[in-house]
Amino acid sequence: MTARILSTLGYAFYLLWAALHVQAGNAVARLGRSQHHSMVQARLYQDAWTLYFAAGLIAVFSVLAVFRGWQPAYWLVFGIAFVTDVSFVIFVLVPHYMALWPGLQGPLAWAGGLLFTTAGLILSCRRPQRRRSAWPE
Numbered sequence: 001m002t003a004r005i006l007s008t009l010g011y012a013f014y015l016l017w018a019a020l021h022v023q024a025g026n027a028v029a030r031l032g033r034s035q036h037h038s039m040v041q042a043r044l045y046q047d048a049w050t051l052y053f054a055a056g057l058i059a060v061f062s063v064l065a066v067f068r069g070w071q072p073a074y075w076l077v078f079g080i081a082f083v084t085d086v087s088f089v090i091f092v093l094v095p096h097y098m099a100l101w102p103g104l105q106g107p108l109a110w111a112g113g114l115l116f117t118t119a120g121l122i123l124s125c126r127r128p129q130r131r132r133s134a135w136p137e
Contacts, residue, residue, distance in 0.1 A: 003123035010116030011062040014077050017109035018055040018062070021084070024106070025051035054084045065117075074117055081110040 025048045032044030058077055065073035085107045093103045 003120045005120075006116045006123065007120030008066050010113045010118075010120060011066050011073075011077075013109050013113035013116060014058050014062045014081065017081060017106055017113060018059040020106045020109060021051045021055035021058075025049075025055065051084075054080050074121055077117070078114060081113070085110050 028044055028051060029048040032041050032048060035041035035044060057080055061070070061073040061077050061080075064070040065077070088103075089107060092098050093100065
């Protein structure tokens with residue numbers, strides 16, 4: 001039961017991550033609309049699309065993991081968030097193009113999701129399995 005609670009809490013953090021990235025996608029799309037028609041505008045729209053798409057996948061996989069117990073969601077959600085947030089940290093936060101707050105909200109939500117889903121996964125693997133006898137009792 002504890003493993004299920006921890007996993008659900010972790011996927012709630014991932015849903016928060018998704019909501020934050022929808023907001024980030026909206027901000028990038030607004031920035032794109034303020035540009036004249038150019039490659040810069042096209043790249044901004046592409047970045048907004050990527051943020052929306054990553055947020056949508058994370059949200060869908062998190063819901064599937066919680067309500068259907070879909071095991072591959074752990075790795076898919078981790079991978080998508082990793083690629084999205086590590087590049088953000090390296091290319092935006094490290095060079096100080098954005099303040100650490102609110103910039104760390106997404107990576108902190110990702111860290112919370114990773115921490116709790118990993119704890120839930122570890123606890124569910126350690127749980128003793130009931131052996132079923134081939135013979136009826």
